[in-house]
Amino acid sequence: xxxxxxxxxxxxxxxETLDNGLQVFLVPKQGFSKTYAVFTTRYGSIDSHFKTRxxxxxxxxxxxAHFLEHKMFEKKDRDVMHEFSKNGASxxxxxxxxxxxxxxxxxxxxxxxxxxxxDYVQEPYFTDASVEKEKGIIGQEITMYDDNPDWKVYMNxxxxxxxxxxxxxxxxGTIETISHITxxxxxQCYETFYHPANMLLLVVGSFEPEAIMxxxxxxxxxxxxxxxxQITRVFPEEPAAPAQEKIEAFLTVGLxxxxxxxxxxxTGLTKEALLRRDLTTKLVLDIAFGTSSAIYxxxxxxxxxxxxxxxxxxxxxxxxxxxxxxxxxxxxxLVATIKAEIAQLKQKGISQEExxxxxxxxxxxxxxxxxxxxFIANQFTSFKFxxxxxxxVVPTLESITRxxxxxxxxxxxxxxxxxxxxxxxxxxxx
Amino acid sequence: MKAQTSEIAFQSSQMNGMNVHILPTxxxxxxxxxTMIEQALSEEHVTxxxxxxxxxxxxxARFPETKLLRAHLDFLYGAIFDVDVMKKGERQILQIYxxxxxxxxxSKEDALLEQAIQFVGDMLVRPYVQNNxxxxxxxxxxxxxxRKRIESxxxxxxxxxxxxxxxxxxxxxxxxxxxxxxxxxxPAITGQELYRYFQEITTxxxxxMFVVGDVxxxxxxxxxxxxxxxARKAAGELQLxxxxxxxxxxxxxxxxxxxxxxxxxxxxxxxxxxxxxDYPALLLYNGILGGFPHxxxxxxxxxxxxxxxxxxxxxxxxxxxxMIMSGIDVGKYKRAVEIIKExxxxxxxxxxxxxxxxQTRATLSNQFRELLDSARGMIDFTYNGVIxxxxxxxxxxxxxxxxxxxxxxxxxxxxxxIDTIYLLRDKKGEA
Numbered sequence: 001x002x003x004x005x006x007x008x009x010x011x012x013x014x015x016e017t018l019d020n021g022l023q024v025f026l027v028p029k030q031g032f033s034k035t036y037a038v039f040t041t042r043y044g045s046i047d048s049h050f051k052t053r054x055x056x057x058x059x060x061x062x063x064x065a066h067f068l069e070h071k072m073f074e075k076k077d078r079d080v081m082h083e084f085s086k087n088g089a090s091x092x093x094x095x096x097x098x099x100x101x102x103x104x105x106x107x108x109x110x111x112x113x114x115x116x117x118x119d120y121v122q123e124p125y126f127t128d129a130s131v132e133k134e135k136g137i138i139g140q141e142i143t144m145y146d147d148n149p150d151w152k153v154y155m156n157x158x159x160x161x162x163x164x165x166x167x168x169x170x171x172x173g174t175i176e177t178i179s180h181i182t183x184x185x186x187x188q189c190y191e192t193f194y195h196p197a198n199m200l201l202l203v204v205g206s207f208e209p210e211a212i213m214x215x216x217x218x219x220x221x222x223x224x225x226x227x228x229x230q231i232t233r234v235f236p237e238e239p240a241a242p243a244q245e246k247i248e249a250f251l252t253v254g255l256x257x258x259x260x261x262x263x264x265x266x267t268g269l270t271k272e273a274l275l276r277r278d279l280t281t282k283l284v285l286d287i288a289f290g291t292s293s294a295i296y297x298x299x300x301x302x303x304x305x306x307x308x309x310x311x312x313x314x315x316x317x318x319x320x321x322x323x324x325x326x327x328x329x330x331x332x333x334l335v336a337t338i339k340a341e342i343a344q345l346k347q348k349g350i351s352q353e354e355x356x357x358x359x360x361x362x363x364x365x366x367x368x369x370x371x372x373x374x375f376i377a378n379q380f381t382s383f384k385f386x387x388x389x390x391x392x393v394v395p396t397l398e399s400i401t402r403x404x405x406x407x408x409x410x411x412x413x414x415x416x417x418x419x420x421x422x423x424x425x426x427x428x429x430x
Numbered sequence: 431m432k433a434q435t436s437e438i439a440f441q442s443s444q445m446n447g448m449n450v451h452i453l454p455t456x457x458x459x460x461x462x463x464x465t466m467i468e469q470a471l472s473e474e475h476v477t478x479x480x481x482x483x484x485x486x487x488x489x490x491a492r493f494p495e496t497k498l499l500r501a502h503l504d505f506l507y508g509a510i511f512d513v514d515v516m517k518k519g520e521r522q523i524l525q526i527y528x529x530x531x532x533x534x535x536x537s538k539e540d541a542l543l544e545q546a547i548q549f550v551g552d553m554l555v556r557p558y559v560q561n562n563x564x565x566x567x568x569x570x571x572x573x574x575x576x577r578k579r580i581e582s583x584x585x586x587x588x589x590x591x592x593x594x595x596x597x598x599x600x601x602x603x604x605x606x607x608x609x610x611x612x613x614x615x616x617p618a619i620t621g622q623e624l625y626r627y628f629q630e631i632t633t634x635x636x637x638x639m640f641v642v643g644d645v646x647x648x649x650x651x652x653x654x655x656x657x658x659x660x661a662r663k664a665a666g667e668l669q670l671x672x673x674x675x676x677x678x679x680x681x682x683x684x685x686x687x688x689x690x691x692x693x694x695x696x697x698x699x700x701x702x703x704x705x706x707x708d709y710p711a712l713l714l715y716n717g718i719l720g721g722f723p724h725x726x727x728x729x730x731x732x733x734x735x736x737x738x739x740x741x742x743x744x745x746x747x748x749x750x751x752x753m754i755m756s757g758i759d760v761g762k763y764k765r766a767v768e769i770i771k772e773x774x775x776x777x778x779x780x781x782x783x784x785x786x787x788x789q790t791r792a793t794l795s796n797q798f799r800e801l802l803d804s805a806r807g808m809i810d811f812t813y814n815g816v817i818x819x820x821x822x823x824x825x826x827x828x829x830x831x832x833x834x835x836x837x838x839x840x841x842x843x844x845x846x847x848i849d850t851i852y853l854l855r856d857k858k859g860e861a
Contacts, residue, residue: 030457032457033436033800033802034800079724085789088793088795088796089793089796090793106796107796108792108795133736136736137732137736138739140739140757143757144691146690146691252584252688252689254578254581254583255578290500293497297497300496303571303574303575306575306579306582307579308582329578357501360505360508361503362508363508364506364507365508365510367459367531367535368529370459371457371460373803
């Protein structure tokens, strides 16, 4: 077991790669009552075109990773959620574009709960009847998202930005696509993506690292796994330009919702380079649009935005984008104003004072989020999957210079990379 | 390995006319300071309180421009600051939230704790005022912002349905009010009136301040005494609406909007509130019925019949209301109501398995123990004790959950009555 100490944030990480390829990370938190464990596979909604174990190249129905996540909870002789409940643990799972995570939190019986987590995720059980039954439940989940204007404006923005890359597809699929899901498909996906070598287990909270590592090791040694498959995912080539300038949709809302996306041209960054670009872009965004910025003040005082206004940058190896927006009485004017403000800011540049302030703010916010074992649990894994350490955010932030931020401002905020998504009410009288 | 329950042990005392509660703990990397000003929910005050929260956070005497104020917060290592309102039973709480990193984790030395307390003092004692009024500019802008916020309730159909059923169920009771207030009250509120109201509530309404972090209580107390010199009068008794009300008859309300999924909300009166001896039994009742994935609603509405993605029940413990919520296909409305009513009946009859009881005890206890890992959670738990007048220790509540049995849950179940069945549905099809 390796130990890494992150002195500045006073955290220690224990790590081991087991014989079957599973990566295990443990982060003990002194004085905490609860423990949070997350078992994650590098498999999400975008992985719908790949080679199976037998080498056959297949396309599976959209929404299958999420469907599979739902079906992992059902077993022949027991219900997983009830087992966790008996131990007082609360369990959950989620599917994103590129991963599926199974998790629980508990203040008691950690050993039992950890074994339970490892066992249920490593024991698939799908039947025709239970697959059919789940279509009703997920159908209602999809319908719920269809009525959610925040989700709609976000998904439509991804559709506007991405021409081919499958983050433009709904994570849960549609009622039509999930109707094609069968238990055979589920097993094929499971066998391809749920090998321990494609997975990561993280435990954060109140425990003794040696004892917990031993428990995990023993649990895994008892099970047999085939050799790790070579995973071949097939992705379409994504052009640099956005798919379309604007998408509009109609749902009942109090005020229209409007988001501007900026699609990153360059992809393929990994590890430190990816983290550095990510943090630098977030700093620039905060300098430009944060609540203490001149742009925010002008937008708010002209009543073009409300306190729902927000922005973020998401980056992975294959895709990265900025999102800016919120509720607005006048989407078209908001878009025009933001574009003009960006052009002005690029002329004016970033001052040392603004830069230092944004950096302090980011460091403070990061320290704050380390109070939350949920935050650590959820972020740690996505950092690891990209070859980075969550706890090196502070030193990386500290090393970023104003000049780097300036360069990022000039190269990322390009008008030709922008796309817009709007959701408004069909008729305002309603 | 069982995590030890350590009590939520705030040290409480009076300072400058406020109740101050300090909890020193090395667990967190930040210090959290939450100030709660209590007001009775009422048509007269609800919109003013909500607007005041918005106007307060725009400026202070020291930072008359919002941009300067926000820049100062960034400078305090991204201090988290907000002023907001929330509803607790028949109370409207104006809450000032402040959180700063602990100096220990920063390479540069800064007296962040004292600066944070000074900032809270700016809000409470040194607002930005011109001619005995809040600045017209901020009042006007924030009226507009609040109006938009109220009107945006409709964006989230789950919240919208929840507010609509509350309005229908509690007609004539203050609890029916939306905590952000009413659009029709906005035009009449002036900067002068709002400032007078600010002075009134900061002088006479009950104020509780909570500080959680790796702090020296004496340092905190000194800073509060210095930076928050409130001129307080004896806090008067708030005139609160009654918590409980008997159900005369079951109502049914249907609203129509352009939606794909129908929202079914069933509002029930439980006749039990936070301060009652039956509160732990009520927690178990709600947990067994619809609080968890092992609960009757989840198992029967979702797992057995695939009618819904979510089917849950939630308590409003100060008002004694339980809300059952589900998202369904409108064609399954009658079936869903039928199954839900069956579950309520099962609870009344005490048809609760040993497993359901054990699971619910375990998961509820876990939820309460998890509060210990969150400053916010510990503050809310303690504040619930303060305002209800029943200060339970965490251990006492956990013991109550262990001790309450089927008979106690049955007793609670027989007090629970459906008040209003509410359906938010599409515009197609027949009524």
